[in-house]
Structure formats: C-alpha cells, structure tokens
Amino acid sequence: MVWGAGCGFKPRPVRLNLPFQRIYIREDKPQNAAPNRPSLDRGQTQITQRLREALGGRLQRQIVNSAEQAEVILRIFESESQRIVVGYSGTGRPREVELRLRLAFRIEDRAGRALVPADELDIRRTIRINESDVLATEDAERSQQITMEEAIVQEVLRRLEGVRTDATSPRS
Numbered sequence: 001m002v003w004g005a006g007c008g009f010k011p012r013p014v015r016l017n018l019p020f021q022r023i024y025i026r027e028d029k030p031q032n033a034a035p036n037r038p039s040l041d042r043g044q045t046q047i048t049q050r051l052r053e054a055l056g057g058r059l060q061r062q063i064v065n066s067a068e069q070a071e072v073i074l075r076i077f078e079s080e081s082q083r084i085v086v087g088y089s090g091t092g093r094p095r096e097v098e099l100r101l102r103l104a105f106r107i108e109d110r111a112g113r114a115l116v117p118a119d120e121l122d123i124r125r126t127i128r129i130n131e132s133d134v135l136a137t138e139d140a141e142r143s144q145q146i147t148m149e150e151a152i153v154q155e156v157l158r159r160l161e162g163v164r165t166d167a168t169s170p171r172s
Contacts, residue, residue: 016161022062023055023160024070028077047079047103050153059157067110071165074156077104077118081145086126099125099141101148105156107163115163121155123148 027048051074055061064070080102087096101123107116125144129137 016059016157018055018059018061018157018161019163020061020071020165022064022069022071024064024067024073025051025055026067026073026075027079028075046081047101047149047152048076050149051156054153054157070110072115072160072163073108073110073112074160075106075108077106079103083141089131093131094129095131096126096128097141099127099144099148101145101152103152103156107160109165115165116159119159121152123151 025048052063056063067073080100082098082100084098084100085094085096086098087094089095102120104118104120106114106118109115125148127137127140127144
C-alpha cells in the first residue's frame, strides 16, 4: 500500500512471537459443496497463500510439506468467499452487495491433538453499487476483499501466537 508522501503515516509492524519454527498447513477439500451458493473462486487458495506468505516471509517460519516434520499443524476445514446481492434499485438492478469471507480451522500438534479447538472466522462487508461508475464499484469490491482476507490472516496469526506446543489439552 502506498501512502502520500508527507502524510506521516506508517503502518505499524505486526510483532508476533510464535512459539514454533515449523508449521504444516493442511487444507481439507470440502466434500459437499453447496451448488446453490454464489461464491467467488478465491477463498481457500487465496487465504492459504496469504498465510504462507505471512508465516514464511515476514515471520520467518518454515512451511513444511508433511505433518511429521511440523511442530504445529494449521488445519483449514473450509474457506468460503461469497458475493451476494442484498438490495435492488427500482429498475431491478443491483444496488447493494454483501461480501462474505469465512474460514473454519483448527490448530493441532503433529499427533492430531487440538492445541486450539476448531474455530470459525466470519467477516461481512456491504458495498453500495454506483450504476454510473461500474469500474469504481469493482475496484471497491476488490479492495474490500483484500482487506477482509488480510484481517482473517491477522486473526489466525494471533491464534497461532497463543499456541502452547507443550500443552496436552486444548486451550480454553
């Protein structure tokens, strides 16, 4: 993100102290995808990619290829991104859309014991559609989607920070 020169704003760096060095990210593919639910085809792979970049890049953790090599396993059960029209104009054109992003996950040790029990994060944003400026509306949706993805990644990272790798039972 580029900020105006001279405005003085600098994003505050995320300072996380993760209690592990090696993590395996496991994605469980959904078995019964609902055919009637409108969704964007970005969800699971986009969130996972952002998590990999955050963990392997700025947090310098090793992303391993198997659960046996990992200290911690981030198991993603489901990731879903949707765009739903929630309001129409008098002429029947979409006037307002709701963007939804949901992630269901669990954090485990390599034996499969829950370090953080199964949890679900859900973010929703509503965007008004400007009929005269379709490109601006598309840009606003894209920008909002990226912001929502980053918010979910930050929340998962905070949950990972609270993991106790020496715990024998789930955190309450």
